[in-house]
Each structure stands twice: as C-alpha cells, then as structure tokens.
Amino acid sequence: MQSSMDVETVSSQTQNEPGPLPPKPLFEPLKAHEMSDGRVQFRKVNVPPHRYSPLKKVWMDIYTPIFEQMKIDIRMNLKARRVELKTRADTPDISNLQKCADFVHAFMLGFDVIDAIALLRLDELYVESFEIKDVKTLRGEHLSRAIGRLSGKGGKTKFAIENATKTRIVIADTKIHILGSFANIKIARDSLCSLILGSPAGKVYSKLRAVTARLAERF
Amino acid sequence: MATKSEASLNLDLLHRLKSTEPPVWLAPRAELSETARKASKIIFSYLRPYAPKSPLDQLLIEGFDAEQIWQQIDLQSQPLLSSLKREVKKFEKKPEEIGKIREVLEGEKKVVESVGKVLEGERRVLAVESDDFDEDLDDGLDDDDDDDDDDDEEEEEEEEVEGSEGEEEKKGKGGPEGGIEDEFLKINELQEYLEEDEAREYGLKKDSNDSRKKGGRRVLDNEEDEDEDEDEDEEDEDEEELGVFGDSDDNEEEDEHRQKLENAGYEDFFGKLEEDSGLDDEEDEDEAVETKKNDNLSTHEKQSEQLRAEIEKMEKANLDPKTWTMQGEVTAAQRPKNSALEVDLDFQHNVRPAPVITEEFTASLEEMIKKRIIEGQFDDVEKAASLPSKAPRELKELDENKSKKGLAEVYEEEYVQKTNPAAAPLTFSDEQKKEASMLFKKLCLKLDALSHFHFTPKPVIEDMSIQANVPALAMEEIAPVAVSDAAMLAPEEVFAGRGDVKEEAELTKAERKRRRASKKRKFKAEATKRMTAKKARDNTLLNDNDGDYLIFS
Numbered sequence: 001m002q003s004s005m006d007v008e009t010v011s012s013q014t015q016n017e018p019g020p021l022p023p024k025p026l027f028e029p030l031k032a033h034e035m036s037d038g039r040v041q042f043r044k045v046n047v048p049p050h051r052y053s054p055l056k057k058v059w060m061d062i063y064t065p066i067f068e069q070m071k072i073d074i075r076m077n078l079k080a081r082r083v084e085l086k087t088r089a090d091t092p093d094i095s096n097l098q099k100c101a102d103f104v105h106a107f108m109l110g111f112d113v114i115d116a117i118a119l120l121r122l123d124e125l126y127v128e129s130f131e132i133k134d135v136k137t138l139r140g141e142h143l144s145r146a147i148g149r150l151s152g153k154g155g156k157t158k159f160a161i162e163n164a165t166k167t168r169i170v171i172a173d174t175k176i177h178i179l180g181s182f183a184n185i186k187i188a189r190d191s192l193c194s195l196i197l198g199s200p201a202g203k204v205y206s207k208l209r210a211v212t213a214r215l216a217e218r219f
Numbered sequence: 220m221a222t223k224s225e226a227s228l229n230l231d232l233l234h235r236l237k238s239t240e241p242p243v244w245l246a247p248r249a250e251l252s253e254t255a256r257k258a259s260k261i262i263f264s265y266l267r268p269y270a271p272k273s274p275l276d277q278l279l280i281e282g283f284d285a286e287q288i289w290q291q292i293d294l295q296s297q298p299l300l301s302s303l304k305r306e307v308k309k310f311e312k313k314p315e316e317i318g319k320i321r322e323v324l325e326g327e328k329k330v331v332e333s334v335g336k337v338l339e340g341e342r343r344v345l346a347v348e349s350d351d352f353d354e355d356l357d358d359g360l361d362d363d364d365d366d367d368d369d370d371d372e373e374e375e376e377e378e379e380v381e382g383s384e385g386e387e388e389k390k391g392k393g394g395p396e397g398g399i400e401d402e403f404l405k406i407n408e409l410q411e412y413l414e415e416d417e418a419r420e421y422g423l424k425k426d427s428n429d430s431r432k433k434g435g436r437r438v439l440d441n442e443e444d445e446d447e448d449e450d451e452d453e454e455d456e457d458e459e460e461l462g463v464f465g466d467s468d469d470n471e472e473e474d475e476h477r478q479k480l481e482n483a484g485y486e487d488f489f490g491k492l493e494e495d496s497g498l499d500d501e502e503d504e505d506e507a508v509e510t511k512k513n514d515n516l517s518t519h520e521k522q523s524e525q526l527r528a529e530i531e532k533m534e535k536a537n538l539d540p541k542t543w544t545m546q547g548e549v550t551a552a553q554r555p556k557n558s559a560l561e562v563d564l565d566f567q568h569n570v571r572p573a574p575v576i577t578e579e580f581t582a583s584l585e586e587m588i589k590k591r592i593i594e595g596q597f598d599d600v601e602k603a604a605s606l607p608s609k610a611p612r613e614l615k616e617l618d619e620n621k622s623k624k625g626l627a628e629v630y631e632e633e634y635v636q637k638t639n640p641a642a643a644p645l646t647f648s649d650e651q652k653k654e655a656s657m658l659f660k661k662l663c664l665k666l667d668a669l670s671h672f673h674f675t676p677k678p679v680i681e682d683m684s685i686q687a688n689v690p691a692l693a694m695e696e697i698a699p700v701a702v703s704d705a706a707m708l709a710p711e712e713v714f715a716g717r718g719d720v721k722e723e724a725e726l727t728k729a730e731r732k733r734r735r736a737s738k739k740r741k742f743k744a745e746a747t748k749r750m751t752a753k754k755a756r757d758n759t760l761l762n763d764n765d766g767d768y769l770i771f772s
Contacts, residue, residue: 112625117626121630122630159618179626180626
C-alpha cells in the first residue's frame with residue numbers, strides 16, 4: 001500500500017515549542033477489491049431445475065451486462081448447478097456484486113431477463129415473495145380456483161395488475177413473486193391478496209384504477 | 220207611669236239639684252246624694268219606655284253605691300243612645316216627616332188612653348204595650364215611608380201585626396210558660412216572622428203593597444192588612460177578627476212598630492237583600508222611587524244620577540255576552556241567519572281575481588300569438604349549459620395484454636417524463652389520440668365536400684398518397700358525386716377493342732374485299748343456324764298439334 005501521507009518536516013528552529021499538528025490524512029475510497037482486506041467476494045445462486053434450460057437459452061443476455069457493465073465475474077457451475085459471481089479488481093462499487101446476485105436470483109425465480117435487468121439499472125427495486133397459504137389456507141379445489149383467479153383468463157388479470165402498478169408478477173404454483181418499487185409492490189400485493197381472498201376481478205380492477213390514478217396524480 | 224203629683228215632685232227634686240252651688244258638691248252630703256238618687260231614678264223611669272231591651276225596670280238605689288248605680292244607668296242609656304242616633308239620621312233624610320209626628324202623637328195619645336182602660340186586668344201586657352206605644356211616638360212613624368226601608372218595614376209591619384196578634388193571644392193565656400221565652404225571645408213571634416219570610420220569598424205581596432204606598436199610612440195599613448188577610452194563614456185572620464183592641468186598624472201601626480223594633484233583622488241595618496223573584500219588584504220600586512226623587516234633586520245630583528245610569532248601562536253591556544261581530548272566530552252556526560250580509564266585512568283578498576274573458580281579451584291574445592309566430596320568438600326553455608367544474612380526469616384504461624416493454628423501460632420512461640416531458644416518447648394514450656384525430660379529419664373533409672357553400676381545400680396529411688394520374692383540374696374541383704366524370708374514365712374503358720380501326724375511305728381494295736368476305740361468311744353461318752332451329756321448331760309443332768287440338772277448341 002503506497003502511503004500518500006504527507007509528512008511535514010519539523011523545523012529545528014521551533015523545537016522548543018510543540019509544532020503545528022500534522023494535517024488530516026486523506027484516503028482515497030476503497031475499491032471493491034480492496035475491501036475486506038483485499039480478498040475476493042463471492043456470491044452463489046442456485047439454479048432450480050425448471051430454470052435450467054431457460055438459463056441456457058438466455059445465458060448471453062445475462063452474462064453480457066454483468067460482465068461488461070457491472071464488472072463482475074460470472075460463471076456457471078454445472079456440477080453444482082449454481083451460478084457463481086465474483087468481484088474483480090476493477091469492480092467500481094461493492095454493491096454491484098449484490099445487484100448482480102439479485103438479478104440472477106430474480107431470473108431464477110421466474111422473471112424475464114428484460115424485467116430483471118431493471119434490478120441492475122435501478123436501485124430502489126425489490127423482489128417480494130409470499131405464498132398463498134400465508135394469506136388464506138386453501139386446499140384442493142379452492143387452491144386451484146384461487147390460482148386461476150389470480151392469473152385470470154389467458155393471464156389478463158395478472159397483466160392488468162402488472163401494467164397498472166408497473167410491477168412484474170410471477171405466480172409459481174403456490175408461490176407469488178413481485179418485482180417492482182416498494183409502493184407499487186404494496187399495491188400489487190393488496191390486489192393479489194384480495195383476489196386470493198375471493199373478490200371478483202372487476203372489483204380489483206376498479207380499486208386498481210382508483211389507486212393508480214391517485215398515484216399518477218401525485219406526480 | 221208618673222202622675223201629676225209625682226211629676227211635680229220630680230221636677231222639684233231636679234230643681235233642687237240644679238240650684239245647689241258647685242262648691243257644695245265637693246264634700247259628700249247625705250241629703251244631696253239622696254236627692255240625686257231619687258232624681259236619677261225618676262229620670263230612669265222616664266226613659267225606661269224608650270229602652271225596651273234594658274234588663275232593669277227601675278233604677279235600684281237602696282243599698283247600691285255610686286258605681287253600681289252608674290252602671291245601671293249605663294245599661295239603659297247605651298242602646299237608647301244608638302236608637303236615638305238612628306232616629307235623628309232618619310229625620311235628616313226626610314225632614315217633612317217631623318211635621319206629621321204631631322198628628323200621630325195626638326192620635327196615639329188617645330189610643331193609648333183607651334187601650335189602657337180596656338186592659339186593666341192584664342197588667343203585664345199593658346205595661347209592655349204602653350212602653351211600646353211610647354216608643355212609637357218617639358221613633359217616628361215616618362220612617363216607614365222611606366224608600367229603602369219601606370219593604371223591610373212593611374214586612375215587619377206585617378210581621379208585627381201577626382206577631383202582635385199572636386202575642387196578644389198567647390200572652391193573654393198566661394205569661395211565659397217555658398223557661399226559654401221571656402220579654403225578648405218570643406217563639407211565637409219568631410215562628411210568625413219565619414212564615415212571613417217564606418211567604419215573601421214565594422209570593423209577590425210587595426208589589427201590591429208598594430204600589431199602594433202613597434197616601435195615609437193608615438189607609439195603607441188597612442190595605443196591607445187586607446192583603447195579609449188574603450195571603451196569610453187563617454190564624455192571622457182569626458187574630459184580626461178577634462181583635463182584642465177593637466179598632467185593629469189603629470193598633471196596627473203601633474203593633475207593627477213594636478214588632479219591628481223587637482225583631483230587628485239584617486234588613487233593618489243593611490237594607491234588603493236582593494232576590495231573583497224580587498228583582499222585578501225592586502226595579503219597579505226603584506223606578507217609582509226615582510221618579511219621586513227627581514223632583515227634589517239638585518242639578519248636580521241629576522248629573523250624577525245620569526252618570527250612574529250610564530255607568531250601570533255600560534257595566535251591564537260588559538257583563539252580557541258580546542255580539543257576534545265582536546267575538547273572535549264565528550262560524551255560520553254561531554251567528555243569526557244571513558247576518559253576514561248586513562255587516563260590512565273587511566278582509567284582504569290574497570288571491571288575484573280571475574281575469575274576465577272578453578272578446579277584446581281573446582283578440583289581444585291571438586294577436587300576440589300571431590306576432591310571435593311570425594317573428595319566431597317562442598319562449599322555449601333552453602337548457603343551461605353546465606360548465607365543467609374541473610377538467611375531466613383522464614381515465615386510465617387497464618391494459619390486459621402482456622406489456623411489450625420490459626420493466627426497466629417502463630421505469631425509464633417514467634423517469635424521462637418526470638425530468639424532461641418534451642423528449643418523452645408518445646404514450647399509448649397519445650397514439651390513440653393521434654389515430655382519433657386522423658379519423659376525424661377525414662370525416663370532416665367528406666362532410667365539407669357535401670356541403671360546399673364555402674370552399675375548403677383538402678387538408679394536407681402526410682400519410683395520404685396522392686393520385687398522380689388524375690388531371691390537375693380535377694384535383695381543384697370538388698365535384699359532387701352526382702356529376703358524371705367521364706374524364707375520369709380510363710382509355711380502356713372508353714374503347715376496348717383491337718388496334719386496327721380504319722374507316723371506309725382509308726381501306727384498300729383488298730382489305731375491302733376481305734371485310735366483305737368475312738361479313739358474308741358470318742351471315743351464312745347465322746342463316747344456317749336459323750334454318751336448323753326453324754326446322755326443329757316445325758317438327759315439334761306438327762307433333763304437338765294432335766295433342767293440342769282439343770285444348771285449342
């Protein structure tokens with residue numbers, strides 16, 4: 001480590017009295033590489049089996065932004081069925097690694113690459129997951145019907161919610177994942193919960209309209 | 220009763236008392252006191268007749284000291300004084316009656332003497348009666364003639380007559396039988412008084428009695444007695460007939476007076492009580508009284524009388540129920556029939572009176588209608604355009620399709636719109652707006668073409684493709700659809716045929732021949748075709764004739 005300290009030589013003339021204090025040392029911010037004492041940081045993301053082949057299809061779309069723009073090393077561990085991420089020497093920010101890890105994880109949950117890319121670009125996007133049984137205990141037919149209600153015919157209800165709230169929703173059997181900003185996630189979650197609880201789609205639409213209009217008016 | 224000798228003795232005593240010098244009175248002397256006592260006893264006995272209610276017959280002087288004697292005198296004098304005062308007041312009202320006393324006095328004196336002679340046997344009765352007679356002299360008979368007391372006195376006279384008659388009889392029987400009766404309380408008198416009272420309540424004796432008031436008392440008394448005889452019980456009649464005193468008429472006055480004094484009631488002191496049955500009587504009496512009085516009243520009194528009459532009238536009116544006009548709300552049942560017609564009623568009509576329909580009125584109306592129709596000015600109700608309070612909110616349509624943009628792009632657009640609205644790409648709603656505006660412009664163009672009063676050129680729309688083939692003139696002119704556009708036809712549409720079009724003059728000989736030959740060939744072909752068709756037709760006709768023959772006929 002090169003010290004960039006400036007040491008001032010004390011003149012012999014003023015040895016009797018204590019000389020002026022040395023100036024405050026100025027340090028440059030640490031690089032991601034230097035953090036944690038120069039050790040490399042890793043992230044590992046598991047690949048579920050149903051996302052294996054989609055991953056193979058869109059690997060380049062994932063790899064390119066991570067490697068080029070985020071400056072994070074990424075590789076697929078085939079044996080362990082894992083995606084591994086590592087910081088490089090020229091990684092500008094330590095948060096890049098986490099962002100990339102979130103991005104890959106979002107893809108693994110089921111989001112599209114173009115949707116998940118938003119995680120890389122915007123800071124304030126989050127992914128929230130919950131299960132249907134967290135909202136209401138449903139069994140058998142009821143559960144199936146609830147899932148059907150959530151999606152709607154051809155997925156139109158889900159798309160309606162997505163478009164209205166500027167979020168992306170993934171319904172994976174009984175698990176639901178929502179990607180978006182904090183407030184939008186809340187709205188989407190409320191709509192989904194009301195759908196799970198049994199309200200008809202029309203009611204949810206009207207509520208959505210009101211809420212989004214209010215949101216839009218605010219800006 | 221004091222004889223002449225006694226009277227002279229009394230006078231002597233009095234003179235003696237009067238002549239003594241005042242200083243002599245200072246020291247007590249037996250003879251002076253004796254003289255004084257005797258004199259006072261004599262005076263007492265003089266006054267005794269006029270105080271019938273005093274318990275002492277004569278002043279007791281033996282063995283009594285001055286205080287006791289004085290008390291006895293006081294006992295006698297008190298009621299005497301009050302009665303004297305009353306008499307004086309009566310005389311104040313009727314001064315002319317004083318003159319009459321003298322005659323009566325003289326008459327009565329004679330009566331008294333005769334009476335005294337007849338009743339020597341019955342001393343007690345005589346004594347009482349003589350006392351009463353003396354009282355009559357002093358009391359004044361004129362009092363009976365007074366208006367207010369007339370009724371009472373008459374009643375009392377009647378009562379007295381009855382009472383006296385009864386008393387005479389019963390007293391004659393033999394003094395007080397029971398312990399209750401004494402000089403003051405005579406039950407017979409009380410009973411007769413009560414009977415008299417009842418008769419008065421139910422009967423109208425007084426009318427006849429009052430009307431015949433004028434004239435001598437004695438005549439009146441006679442009449443009253445007669446009435447009494449008619450109205451009263453048989454007892455009275457019996458008593459009257461018995462008439463111990465012989466000349467009952469003369470005695471009646473005295474008896475009545477005596478009875479009146481003894482049986483003084485409420486009416487004596489406070490005047491007669493008004494009764495329903497007696498109201499008319501009293502009114503008549505009042506009128507009679509008033510006519511008598513008016514002659515003697517002063518102007519002031521007359522005025523005050525008038526005032527009083529007026530006040531009475533007004534008070535009476537106040538007490539009576541009001542006329543129907545002065546009452547508050549009066550329905551038709553509460554007022555006499557047709558009474559509202561006579562009264563001038565004043566009330567506000569809150570309703571505009573209905574307009575009278577005349578010919579002029581209708582004519583004016585029709586004129587106005589015609590004028591309005593010509594002008595076209597109808598007062599139609601126009602709907603007021605409601606101003607929008609605020610701009611209508613843009614209703615966001617929910618897109619139910621999968622969004623083509625990625626989430627990142629969505630946020631990107633949002634960000635750009637926030638920071639730099641001008642550079643923002645068109646939103647979905649904007650595209651729709653554009654499409655809508657385009658459609659509308661096309662529609663407007665068509666509508667303008669239909670109604671081309673004013674020329675409107677085609678709007679320059681970049682996307683529209685311009686027809687190059689059409690001549691320029693046609694572009695300028697917006698012709699209606701009905702006009703034929705022959706120029707718009709294409710050449711093929713004008714003439715569709717082969718290229719060799721030559722006229723007769725242009726043809727060469729060979730070509731002419733060729734044309735004729737072709738013509739002939741065509742003609743021949745047609746002719747043969749016709750012949751064959753004809754033959755076929757004839758054959759069919761021949762065959763069918765047999766069958767059709769029947770039909771034709």
